[in-house]
Amino acid sequence: MTLYIVRRLLQSVLVIVVMTALVFVGVYVIGNPVDVLVSTEADQEDFERMVRMLGLDQPLWKQFLVYLSQLLQGDLGRSFAFSEPALKLVLQRIPATLELVAVAMTMALATGIPLGMYTGLNPHTPIARLIMGTSIVGVSIPNFWQGLMLIFVLSVSFAILPSGGRGELDTVLGITSSLWTLDGWQHVFLPALNLALFQCTLIIRLVRANVREIALLDYVRFARAKGLARRRVVFVHILKNTLVVLITVVGLQLGGLIAYSVVTETVFAWPGMGKLIIDSVYILDRPVIVAYLIVIVVMFITINLVVDILYSVIDPRIRVAQRGEH
Amino acid sequence: MAVDAQVRPGGASALPVRSPVREFAGRYAANPIAVVALAVLASIAVIAVTASWIAPQNPYDLSAIDIRDGRLPPGSAKLTREAAIGLGIVVPDVRRAELQFEVRARNRSDDAPAQALEVRVAPAADGGLALHLTPAANGPLDPLKSVQLRGLPRGSTVSAGRKDRFRNVWRLDPEELPGLSIALPAAASDRLQFDVLATGGAQRHLMTYWLGTDDQGRDMLSAIFYGLRISLSVAIASVVIALGIGTLAGLCAAYFGGRVDAVLMRIVDVQLSFPTILVALILLAILGKGVFNVMLALVIVQWALYARTARGVALAERQKEYVEAASCLGLGAGRIILAHILPNCTPSLIVIATLEVAHAISLEATLSFLGLGLPVTQPSLGLLIANGFDYLLSGYPWISVFPGVALLITVVAINLVGDELRDLLNPRLQR
Numbered sequence: 001m002t003l004y005i006v007r008r009l010l011q012s013v014l015v016i017v018v019m020t021a022l023v024f025v026g027v028y029v030i031g032n033p034v035d036v037l038v039s040t041e042a043d044q045e046d047f048e049r050m051v052r053m054l055g056l057d058q059p060l061w062k063q064f065l066v067y068l069s070q071l072l073q074g075d076l077g078r079s080f081a082f083s084e085p086a087l088k089l090v091l092q093r094i095p096a097t098l099e100l101v102a103v104a105m106t107m108a109l110a111t112g113i114p115l116g117m118y119t120g121l122n123p124h125t126p127i128a129r130l131i132m133g134t135s136i137v138g139v140s141i142p143n144f145w146q147g148l149m150l151i152f153v154l155s156v157s158f159a160i161l162p163s164g165g166r167g168e169l170d171t172v173l174g175i176t177s178s179l180w181t182l183d184g185w186q187h188v189f190l191p192a193l194n195l196a197l198f199q200c201t202l203i204i205r206l207v208r209a210n211v212r213e214i215a216l217l218d219y220v221r222f223a224r225a226k227g228l229a230r231r232r233v234v235f236v237h238i239l240k241n242t243l244v245v246l247i248t249v250v251g252l253q254l255g256g257l258i259a260y261s262v263v264t265e266t267v268f269a270w271p272g273m274g275k276l277i278i279d280s281v282y283i284l285d286r287p288v289i290v291a292y293l294i295v296i297v298v299m300f301i302t303i304n305l306v307v308d309i310l311y312s313v314i315d316p317r318i319r320v321a322q323r324g325e326h
Numbered sequence: 327m328a329v330d331a332q333v334r335p336g337g338a339s340a341l342p343v344r345s346p347v348r349e350f351a352g353r354y355a356a357n358p359i360a361v362v363a364l365a366v367l368a369s370i371a372v373i374a375v376t377a378s379w380i381a382p383q384n385p386y387d388l389s390a391i392d393i394r395d396g397r398l399p400p401g402s403a404k405l406t407r408e409a410a411i412g413l414g415i416v417v418p419d420v421r422r423a424e425l426q427f428e429v430r431a432r433n434r435s436d437d438a439p440a441q442a443l444e445v446r447v448a449p450a451a452d453g454g455l456a457l458h459l460t461p462a463a464n465g466p467l468d469p470l471k472s473v474q475l476r477g478l479p480r481g482s483t484v485s486a487g488r489k490d491r492f493r494n495v496w497r498l499d500p501e502e503l504p505g506l507s508i509a510l511p512a513a514a515s516d517r518l519q520f521d522v523l524a525t526g527g528a529q530r531h532l533m534t535y536w537l538g539t540d541d542q543g544r545d546m547l548s549a550i551f552y553g554l555r556i557s558l559s560v561a562i563a564s565v566v567i568a569l570g571i572g573t574l575a576g577l578c579a580a581y582f583g584g585r586v587d588a589v590l591m592r593i594v595d596v597q598l599s600f601p602t603i604l605v606a607l608i609l610l611a612i613l614g615k616g617v618f619n620v621m622l623a624l625v626i627v628q629w630a631l632y633a634r635t636a637r638g639v640a641l642a643e644r645q646k647e648y649v650e651a652a653s654c655l656g657l658g659a660g661r662i663i664l665a666h667i668l669p670n671c672t673p674s675l676i677v678i679a680t681l682e683v684a685h686a687i688s689l690e691a692t693l694s695f696l697g698l699g700l701p702v703t704q705p706s707l708g709l710l711i712a713n714g715f716d717y718l719l720s721g722y723p724w725i726s727v728f729p730g731v732a733l734l735i736t737v738v739a740i741n742l743v744g745d746e747l748r749d750l751l752n753p754r755l756q757r
Contacts, residue, residue: 015596026612136745140737142688144695145711145730152723163719259601263692267715278696281611289611296604304599 008308012301019297020071023290024064054080067290076294077287081280086287090273090295096166097272099177100264101257103188104195108253112200113246116207121234123212131204138201143260147194147267154190161190164269191268195260199253206249210242244314251307255300353750363742370736374555381548382533386705395535395543397722402535404545409466409527411443417518420455420510423447431466442466443524454509455518461503461526470526473498477520481511500526538724540713546724550732553707557733560617560706561686564624569679571625572632573671577663579633580640591637594630602627606689610698620699624686635678639671673751680747684740691733707733 051057055066070077076087119128155163167187170180178184214220215238223233262274269275273292280288355361373380384390395404409431417423424447431442442465446458461467475484475496486502489495498506510518537546579587597605609623643649644667652662691708693699695715700706705713707729714726 023608023612026609136741137734137738140684140688140741141734142691142695142708142730142737144692144708145726145733148711148715148718148726148730152718152727156719156721156723255599255604256601259604259607262607263603263696266696277607277611278698281698293608293611296608300600300604 004312005309008305012305015301016294016297020068020294023293024067071294076291079280079285079288081283081285081288086285086291087295089288090276090291093271093273093276094295095176096270097258097261097265097274099179100188100191100195100261100270100272101254103179103192104199104257105250105253107192107196108199108203109250111196112203113207115200116204117211117234117239117242119204120208120211121215121238123208132208135201135204138197139205141198143194143198144263144267146197147191147264150190150194151267162187163190164267166271191264191270194267195257195264198260199257202256203249203253206245207242210245211238214238214241247310247314248307251303251310255303258296258299350750354746357746360742360746363739363746366735367739367743370554370739371558373551374558377548377551377555381545381551383545383548385544385549385552391543391545393543395539396541397717397725398535398539398543399722400536400538400546400724400728402538404532404535405529406527406532408471408525408529409442410523410525411467413445413522413524415445415447415520415522417447417455419516420514420518421449421453421516423449423455423518428462437466440465445522450507452509454507457506457508459503459506459522459524461524467524467526468528470500470503470524472523472525473500473503474523475508475520476523478508479511479514479518482514483509485509537728538722540710540725541717541722546710546728549705549710550707550729553705553710553729554732554736556700556704557687557690557706557708558736560621560690560700561624561683564621564686565628565679565683567621568625568628568682569632569675572629573636573668573675575629576633576636576638577640577667577671580637580644581659581663581667587637590633594633597630598634602685602689603692606693607696607698610693615698615701617700617704620690620693623693624689627689628682628686631678631682632675635674636671639674640667643667643670677744677748677751680740681744684737684744687733687740688737 048057055063058066067077074087075085078084079086079089082089115131119131122128151163154161165187167178167184168181169176169178169184171177172180178188220233220237223237224230228237261270261272262277264270265272265274266278273295277289277292279285280292354364378384392404392407394407395402411429411431413429415425417425426444426446428441429443429445430439432439441462443462444458444460446460448456448458450456459473461470475487475498477494478484478496480494484496484498485505485507487496487498487506490497533545535545535547537550539545540549575590579590605627606623609626610619613619613622640663649662649666652666657666687707690699690706691711694706694708695712697712699708702709710729711726711733714722714724714729717723717725718727
């Protein structure tokens with residue numbers, strides 16, 4: 001077990017190192033931020049001063065070494081646009097994103113699991129067909145356009161909810177969040193719904209496929225043959241085994257939600273990490289782009305690592321398979 | 327659990343000779359939703375291919391669009407603009423003036439010039455000038471909307487006209503044009519020079535903007551047709567390239583095994599552990615936008631999936647006797663992989679590739695919407711929606727609603743077809 005965790009950890013570190021190198025090469029070889037930052041009236045002298053200030057006159061390998069040593073100290077440079085430490089900028093935006101993701105995840109799980117169980121157990125009833133028919137639209141609908149339509153219907157046509165931004169913040173138990181205020185909930189509802197809808201349809205399909213598969217297995221048949229009540233078979237024999245899969249799903253979900261929050265945040269002007277990266281790409285604010293990419297890679301690798309370890313704790317067969325490779 | 331022992335009516339036993347293709351088509355046709363989806367998909371493909379012929383307008387030909395038609399709601403008509411004629415008339419001697427001529431004009435650049443206005447100038451009894459302006463019936467100026475006389479000598483008066491309070495402009499009432507006379511001041515010279523400006527003409531109906539227009543006055547229906555073409559071609563091209571690369575990698579991993587397999591599959595694992603949108607976003611954040619970069623990102627995002635699928639199927643195939651037989655015949659690895667194993671992997675790959683086209687269309691649209699995808703010179707559906715985003719909140723919803731509907735219909739149709747193919751080709755679901 002320990003060996004497995006250590007191996008996975010080393011692997012993760014390797015991936016992070018490779019990613020940072022790739023990110024550096026990509027970002028520092030292509031694009032010139034000075035063009036964007038210097039005003040159009042600036043003369044050659046201003047231009048050169050800017051280049052020196054940003055350290056862009058150094059050879060590439062030197063820039064990379066500076067970048068690496070700073071990286072190890074947790075210094076990812078200053079944002080060109082805000083002249084604040086880039087890492088700080090990104091980290092400041094994390095709570096807003098996580099808040100959105102948490103609300104969306106709760107919404108998606110609370111609706112997805114029951115609906116998935118139902119359609120999996122009764123695949124041929126009209127309601128199940130309706131749910132599956134709707135879910136194919138849910139999977140197909142482009143997330144950003146769905147967001148636009150939610151704004152159009154609920155914010156423009158009916159004017160029930162605000163179209164964007166984050167609501168009032170409040171601090172309770174040391175946690176600052178907009179979820180403590182009514183205004184905050186009004187603002188978070190629409191973007192969270194937009195994020196949740198796609199994930200919810202995914203959960204429905206995953207749970208449904210899983211339930212259908214498990215329902216055909218011998219032990220379920222046996223439980224039924226034994227004369228157990230349907231309710232017991234469903235909630236003990238099938239649900240329990242579906243939940244094992246759900247841990248992976250939740251892990252993937254978390255990643256997917258963080259990734260898709262970029263789109264939702266842009267549509268709903270939600271001040272999270274996703275909006276920051278898109279804004280930074282527009283103005284070629286390279287330190288912020290790099291900081292975002294590194295933060296997101298670390299987040300993802302951590303999530304994957306935790307999911308893998310949890311999975312191997314729950315299902316010992318995985319551990320055996322991993323050991324068997326060597 | 328009932329034991330499934332259904333005998334399909336009209337199945338293989340009823341028709342002893344039936345080709346696999348017809349058998350497959352028959353099973354596909356049994357699902358009406360999938361048939362409708364296939365028909366929709368075929369129509370979309372036809373629209374995308376023939377967009378430049380069937381679109382009512384070339385939305386990117388600046389001479390075809392008119393910014394004054396901007397943001398018209400769906401169902402509005404595109405009308406011809408009013409014709410306008412400006413004439414400079416020189417009368418060398420007012421007392422002996424006898425001029426008569428006709429002016430030809432056209433409403434649109436592709437119309438033939440037609441007689442528009444007949445002008446006759448004659449000396450009037452009181453030393454003034456009689457001016458007869460007769461618009462040709464059904465000509466480009468009929469009905470006449472406004473007539474102005476400009477540049478008359480100071481102190482002149484025009485019958486049936488109103489002088490502008492500040493400028494030397496006389497506005498004439500089109501009703502009283504015949505028998506118009508100009509009284510000239512006593513001090514005026516014999517030579518007279520003035521301008522006639524006339525506007526008018528029937529507003530002919532040219533086309534209907536069934537889905538409205540965007541802010542530039544572009545027909546949304548045409549823009550969607552062209553957008554479909556761009557979206558589909560980018561998606562299909564990237565899927566084909568990724569399918570080629572991924573399949574080859576997966577087959578090699580399965581056939582050679584060992585280190586090749588381990589390295590390839592580790593890369594695939596790492597890549598598939600990140601959501602596609604994120605990988606594409608990172609790539610484009612670094613590379614910048616552009617058609618090539620978007621396709622590169624789509625290929626990089628997708629190849630791993632094909633590699634994993636191809637490897638999985640090929641691993642199972644490799645164990646089979648026909649592969650053993652082929653290697654016993656001394657055939658090379660390349661030939662065994664491509665000619666023996668690959669054909670047996672195609673059903674699974676076709677299903678995934680079909681579904682991935684839908685995914686690629688969505689992904690490209692999302693990236694374009696975020697401003698990281700295609701440049702404005704290649705307006706895919708995602709860009710059209712992005713353009714309409716600003717107008718959504720200000721009461722012009724159709725600019726982003728309709729491209730989105732087109733996108734949705736396309737993706738749903740592809741998904742339905744792909745799902746049906748998967749169900750038909752999946753032996754586990756066959757009864």
